[in-house]
Amino acid sequence: MELKIYHMYPDLLNLYGDLGNVTCLTQRCQWRGIKVEVVGFSMNQEVPLEDGDLFFIGGGSDRGQNIVYSHLLKYTNVMSDLIENGAPVLAICGGYQLLGEKYIDAEGNDVPGLGIFDYHTRSEGGRLIGNIIIKNNLGLTPETLVGFENHGGRTYHDHQSLGRVVVGYGNxxxxxxxxxxxxxxxxxxxxxxxxxxxxxxADHLILKALERKYNLKELAPLDDSREYLAHEKTLHLYSP
Structure with missing residues (x-):
């Protein structure tokens, strides 16, 4: 089996170590004997999006996001079709905002998004910064997801959320x-x-990609004992 992971705009959208997400996906595939090709998609490297099996969109500066919007706009229908057809996509921070209808800046100006989803993000003064714990809505074990958030925009929508905030701010x-x-x-x-x-x-995204491509229903397990011990330690440090 093999997967083609599209890293969208790695030269413009890569804040807070988000490149590590692609590294993680690649390594966890390789440990299972799954061949991986990572394709960087950007302004100077346009390749057919339809060939991708899994897509990652990171966060970026306002300038980077504006550049990406101007370029990616012509691929909106392709991205929308891929999402409707079940292609796994992970979009973080600016990438998350970009998939919505618009970002309303501090002056009340509308900065357009791709409009794939009917939500918007608004700058309301101050930033939401810190460690965050959520209980996921995907049915994953463990039920917690941990991370770090740093965003000035507030996103509002009626879609299913990724999880319920335990510690931190969220959308x-x-x-x-x-x-x-x-x-x-x-x-x-x-x-x-x-x-x-x-x-x-990470394994959830990999499995969804393999299910879509090969109708695979289960991943070979990995020994994540060290990773989960680190996860539990992180939870302890984050908890009030």
Missing amino acids: NGQDQEEGMVYNNCIGTYLHGPLLPKNPHL
């Missing part, structure tokens, strides 16, 4: 919900990077 610091899930697309504010801290979420 907007008000409704105690974090992230968004639609089919196999996940949007979240969890940096850190997210997947090395939560290998069970």
